[in-house]
Amino acid sequence: MAKRKLSGSDIVIQSLVDAGVDTIFGYPGGAVLPIYDALFKQNRLKHVLVRQEGGAVHMAEGYARSTGKLGVVLVTSGPGATNAVTGLTDALMDSIPVLCLTGQVPTHLIGNDAFQEADTTGITRPCTKHNYLVKDVNDLGQVMQEAMYVARSGRPGPVVIDLPKDVLINEAPYEVGKKPVSKHKTYRPQIKGDNARIREAVELIAKAKRPLFYCGGGVVNSGPRGSKLLTEFVKMTGYPITLTLMGLGAYPATDNKFLGMVGMHGTYESNLAMHGCDVMINIGARFDDRVTGLISEFSPGSKKIHVDIDPSSINKNVAVDVPIVGDCTSVLAEMIKVWKEIKPSIDTKAINKWWDQIEKWRKRDCLAYKQSKDIIKPQYALERLQALTKDRDTYITTEVGQHQMWAAQYMKFNQPNRWMTSGGLGTMGYGFPAAIGVQMAHPKATVIDIAGEASFQMNIQEMSTAMQYRLPVKVFILNNEYMGMVRQWQELLYGSRYSESYTASLPDFVKLAESYGAAGFRATKPSEVDDVIKEMLDNDQFTIVDIAIDKGENCFPMIPSGAPHNEMLLGPDDEAEKPVSEDGMVLV
Amino acid sequence: MEPIERHTIAVLVDNEAGVLARVIGLFSGRGYNIESLTVAEVDPESAISRITVVTSGTPMIIEQIKAQLDRLVPVHRISDLTDGGASVERELALVKVRGSGNKRVEALRIADIFRARAIDSTNNSFVFEISGSPEKLDAFINLMRSLGLVEISRTGAVAIARGAKGI
Numbered sequence: 127m128a129k130r131k132l133s134g135s136d137i138v139i140q141s142l143v144d145a146g147v148d149t150i151f152g153y154p155g156g157a158v159l160p161i162y163d164a165l166f167k168q169n170r171l172k173h174v175l176v177r178q179e180g181g182a183v184h185m186a187e188g189y190a191r192s193t194g195k196l197g198v199v200l201v202t203s204g205p206g207a208t209n210a211v212t213g214l215t216d217a218l219m220d221s222i223p224v225l226c227l228t229g230q231v232p233t234h235l236i237g238n239d240a241f242q243e244a245d246t247t248g249i250t251r252p253c254t255k256h257n258y259l260v261k262d263v264n265d266l267g268q269v270m271q272e273a274m275y276v277a278r279s280g281r282p283g284p285v286v287i288d289l290p291k292d293v294l295i296n297e298a299p300y301e302v303g304k305k306p307v308s309k310h311k312t313y314r315p316q317i318k319g320d321n322a323r324i325r326e327a328v329e330l331i332a333k334a335k336r337p338l339f340y341c342g343g344g345v346v347n348s349g350p351r352g353s354k355l356l357t358e359f360v361k362m363t364g365y366p367i368t369l370t371l372m373g374l375g376a377y378p379a380t381d382n383k384f385l386g387m388v389g390m391h392g393t394y395e396s397n398l399a400m401h402g403c404d405v406m407i408n409i410g411a412r413f414d415d416r417v418t419g420l421i422s423e424f425s426p427g428s429k430k431i432h433v434d435i436d437p438s439s440i441n442k443n444v445a446v447d448v449p450i451v452g453d454c455t456s457v458l459a460e461m462i463k464v465w466k467e468i469k470p471s472i473d474t475k476a477i478n479k480w481w482d483q484i485e486k487w488r489k490r491d492c493l494a495y496k497q498s499k500d501i502i503k504p505q506y507a508l509e510r511l512q513a514l515t516k517d518r519d520t521y522i523t524t525e526v527g528q529h530q531m532w533a534a535q536y537m538k539f540n541q542p543n544r545w546m547t548s549g550g551l552g553t554m555g556y557g558f559p560a561a562i563g564v565q566m567a568h569p570k571a572t573v574i575d576i577a578g579e580a581s582f583q584m585n586i587q588e589m590s591t592a593m594q595y596r597l598p599v600k601v602f603i604l605n606n607e608y609m610g611m612v613r614q615w616q617e618l619l620y621g622s623r624y625s626e627s628y629t630a631s632l633p634d635f636v637k638l639a640e641s642y643g644a645a646g647f648r649a650t651k652p653s654e655v656d657d658v659i660k661e662m663l664d665n666d667q668f669t670i671v672d673i674a675i676d677k678g679e680n681c682f683p684m685i686p687s688g689a690p691h692n693e694m695l696l697g698p699d700d701e702a703e704k705p706v707s708e709d710g711m712v713l714v
Numbered sequence: 715m716e717p718i719e720r721h722t723i724a725v726l727v728d729n730e731a732g733v734l735a736r737v738i739g740l741f742s743g744r745g746y747n748i749e750s751l752t753v754a755e756v757d758p759e760s761a762i763s764r765i766t767v768v769t770s771g772t773p774m775i776i777e778q779i780k781a782q783l784d785r786l787v788p789v790h791r792i793s794d795l796t797d798g799g800a801s802v803e804r805e806l807a808l809v810k811v812r813g814s815g816n817k818r819v820e821a822l823r824i825a826d827i828f829r830a831r832a833i834d835s836t837n838n839s840f841v842f843e844i845s846g847s848p849e850k851l852d853a854f855i856n857l858m859r860s861l862g863l864v865e866i867s868r869t870g871a872v873a874i875a876r877g878a879k880g881i
Contacts, residue, residue: 256787313787438781
């Protein structure tokens with residue numbers, strides 16, 4: 127196709143359109159005015175005006191995580207870029223493909239402490255997968271293409287392109303309708319796993335007596351086919367599987383082989399299976415410290431297989447026996463092929479014995495809680511939410527804290543891309559903007575942000591965004607008037623000295639919703655929970671639900687910091703018996 | 715506790731703005747050691763620079779450092795010159811020594827033994843140029859201390875694998 131001369135701004139927009147982007151989240155400012163003017167003159171890109179740039183990145187993350195597509199953000203220079211930093215770090219930690227376009231002062235002013243100047247590439251270098259400063263409009267088309275490729279390929283992540291204002295105004299030839307690039311001169315992620323290693327892994331899996339699949343967000347990132355193949359492979363073997371916080375939905379939660387989430391607030395059966403297994407099959411998880419607990423006592427008797435697209439994830443925290451660098455989907459397909467080919471004879475007797483043991487652990491019913499007639503238990507509220515939403519097309523996001531862990535425990539995900547949460551960075555304020563991003567991508571779906579009253583207030587300004595775009599997002603607040611997880615740790619480790627963890631001067635969330643023209647509902651008694659959830663679901667506009675929950679409830683089970691998997695606390699009665707070690711105190 | 719090893723790693727990178735900051739930021743951000751680091755363009759036509767970094771850590775940390783370096787987008791390739799068979803390593807230093815009388819003569823004599831060249835001289839000072847292994851430079855500098863050592867400028871190590879094969 128013939129090349130046309132376009133301004134830098136038009137090249138930005140045309141590159142996004144050519145790459146199939148249809149929605150961007152942003153906030154205007156001096157340095158990006160040329161792009162906003164170009165946006166005004168077209169109708170192929172939909173722009174969502176946020177209320178603070180931090181919200182924009184989380185929206186793009188929610189959009190990306192729920193679709194598998196690239197999330198795109200547009201912010202201005204200086205404060206626009208610095209406000210985006212938290213979201214970029216979040217996307218880096220959770221491997222979410224985000225392209226963030228930042229305005230910059232004109233090239234001749236860079237380094238002069240100009241108005242709204244910040245060293246954006248310097249600031250974002252450690253919190254992006256890669257970043258660019260475009261100094262010549264003739265490079266812009268190529269950089270846009272490259273950046274989108276880098277963000278999406280391999281282990282996905284955030285990429286920043288810093289755009290000086292003169293570069294946006296100057297013109298350069300651009301080939302409209304250019305196909306996205308599919309390779310890069312230096313960045314070449316390894317997709318296909320090593321065949322010999324895969325065979326070695328499958329043979330180890332076949333001989334296992336106490337096997338466990340331990341899978342994570344990498345499977346979700348590798349696409350819906352990755353989850354299908356994982357489900358197929360797990361069912362072929364008949365082995366148990368646990369998922370990380372980021373992996374929920376990669377394997378159907380309602381299937382009996384699923385033991386629940388693993389880690390600090392994972393289930394008893396998952397964590398004891400991790401501790402006691404003889405072959406651990408890690409696919410797309412990264413041995414995060416929330417999963418491993420005390421690393422020196424982590425799963426001491428197991429041979430470990432680790433599939434990861436990022437070579438730096440392998441042998442980082444835990445030394446493994448069979449490392450396989452490759453994309454989860456590709457490696458799983460190959461594993462299934464080899465499995466069918468060697469037709470292994472599994473040690474059925476040993477596997478049955480292992481399952482008997484797991485069923486014993488399961489019988490402990492670690493997620494049981496004491497029902498109450500007068501006070502709403504958070505677990506009860508979520509069980510009801512799960513029951514009343516399970517037949518709908520539902521997407522769940524969360525903020526960070528106790529409610530997040532309860533949501534991970536009590537909500538059941540049978541498909542990938544339905545669960546959006548800030549796992550690695552633990553960003554309070556993530557869930558609400560993320561839900562807005564999800565709703566933009568899935569206008570007809572039920573999108574619920576399971577929130578705490580403290581987290582919700584961290585990006586509460588986006589209520590205005592939800593209203594402006596008539597997004598029927600539901601915010602489901604488990605309100606205990608505390609930063610619950612902080613309070614729980616203070617109770618456990620700091621003699622119940624609740625230093626600054628009480629959320630004082632809360633707004634009336636129902637009235638707050640109404641002040642925006644949204645709907646608000648409140649439940650203060652268990653008998654009201656179902657009605658409020660139904661009202662929320664029947665409402666086709668932005669809705670806030672304020673559930674007054676038991677203020678003292680803690681999140682169990684729990685592996686206290688510095689403890690191994692087999693020293694879980696199952697409930698409040700355990701707390702007193704097993705004080706946390708001094709080594710554990712220094713861990714977060 | 716695993717033993718601490720010293721490794722010399724060569725990194726071929728695109729010579730673009732900020733690439734050195736990326737490498738250094740990786741080391742500081744993840745708490746790895748840098749014992750020395752040198753960088754210069756080696757292929758002007760394709761704008762490729764070679765960074766030689768000397769680092770130390772347990773075998774697991776060294777493996778991490780290599781994996782982390784390799785996943786930086788502008789990195790073409792990396793080579794562990796300590797692990798990958800025999801290699802030669804050289805460093806250059808400029809050493810300023812001030813003194814008179816016997817000390818001045820002694821400095822010149824030792825410089826001769828180490829094959830260091832005097833590249834600047836005044837009535838009461840020398841600047842010596844010395845190259846060799848970092849250990850040889852250490853030894854020379856130590857001897858100069860009692861002979862009026864004033865100032866040292868060192869390049870840090872550069873290294874290359876022995877034999878006919880390229881990186």
